[in-house]
Amino acid sequence: MRIFVTGWNGLLGASFVPLLRPGHEVEGYGxxxxxxxxxxxxxxxxxxxxxxxVVHLAAFTAVDACxxxxxxxxxVNAEGSRIVAVEAARVGASILSxxxxxxxxxxxxxxxxxxxxxxxxxxxxxxxxxxxxxIRKHPAWAVVRSAWLYGPGGxxxxxxxxxxxxxxxxxxxxxxxxxxxTYALDLARGLLRLLEGKARGLYHLVNGGExxxxxxxxxxxxxxxxxxxxxxxxxxxxxxxxxxxPAYSVLDCGRAxxxxxxxxxxxxxxxxDYLSKERSPR
Numbered sequence: 001m002r003i004f005v006t007g008w009n010g011l012l013g014a015s016f017v018p019l020l021r022p023g024h025e026v027e028g029y030g031x032x033x034x035x036x037x038x039x040x041x042x043x044x045x046x047x048x049x050x051x052x053x054v055v056h057l058a059a060f061t062a063v064d065a066c067x068x069x070x071x072x073x074x075x076v077n078a079e080g081s082r083i084v085a086v087e088a089a090r091v092g093a094s095i096l097s098x099x100x101x102x103x104x105x106x107x108x109x110x111x112x113x114x115x116x117x118x119x120x121x122x123x124x125x126x127x128x129x130x131x132x133x134x135i136r137k138h139p140a141w142a143v144v145r146s147a148w149l150y151g152p153g154g155x156x157x158x159x160x161x162x163x164x165x166x167x168x169x170x171x172x173x174x175x176x177x178x179x180x181x182t183y184a185l186d187l188a189r190g191l192l193r194l195l196e197g198k199a200r201g202l203y204h205l206v207n208g209g210e211x212x213x214x215x216x217x218x219x220x221x222x223x224x225x226x227x228x229x230x231x232x233x234x235x236x237x238x239x240x241x242x243x244x245x246p247a248y249s250v251l252d253c254g255r256a257x258x259x260x261x262x263x264x265x266x267x268x269x270x271x272x273d274y275l276s277k278e279r280s281p282r
């Protein structure tokens with residue numbers, strides 16, 4: 001299969017592209033290589049490569065920055081997605097696009113399913129939902145929502161916490177935000193199975209189980225031999241941010257499991273795997 005990937009050198013792309021290369025022809029570009037909303041550039045790249053599928057990973061994901069840069073957020077996440085969908089359709093390629101748990105407001109208390117009504121409470125969530133709607137106009141589309149991503153391809157919460165612990169002192173982490181920590185490599189493997197299985201429609205895909213940011217931080221410390229008592233619980237209200245964080249954004253992944261047999265392992269197992277590869281115990 002010939003696969004074109006946007007955002008191929010980002011946090012997820014760094015895990016996804018190496019999985020593709022043994023069995024597929026791959027081309028792509030990152031958000032720093034070209035303006036995602038440059039339709040002429042993308043048209044030329046796709047016309048030359050003639051992909052069978054386009055995997056759209058590029059996005060403006062700085063949640064707080066989106067609040068003050070709303071125009072940029074919609075230009076990249078909404079208009080950029082529309083352009084990718086239009087140009088993929090032009091060359092007859094299917095499209096698989098990544099979205100986010102931020103399309104929900106976090107007021108629920110049971111895992112969100114694909115048919116639950118979205119209600120984003122941030123500019124980031126609104127712009128990503130607009131991007132989903134643009135992707136859905138493609139004749140052969142799939143959208144995969146994920147959440148709380150960490151991995152070796154870029155800045156992420158797990159690495160940030162470990163660096164803060166190494167700097168000394170205590171680290172206060174929110175224990176009233178609950179979600180689905182997800183290892184980029186596991187998500188990449190799941191995306192590849194959905195892509196090769198020609199999945200169509202809307203799916204949720206995260207590692208199993210749920211955790212607070214505090215749970216994730218403390219488990220990261222424990223697994224690497226750092227002092228867990230340095231990680232202290234805090235309330236979100238103690239450190240307000242420009243963009244409100246969903247209190248509960250766990251995703252139900254039953255559809256991917258039922259339709260394609262894709263189910264990611266529990267988050268503690270995935271985290272242990274990541275840390276065993278990326279970090280030396282202290």
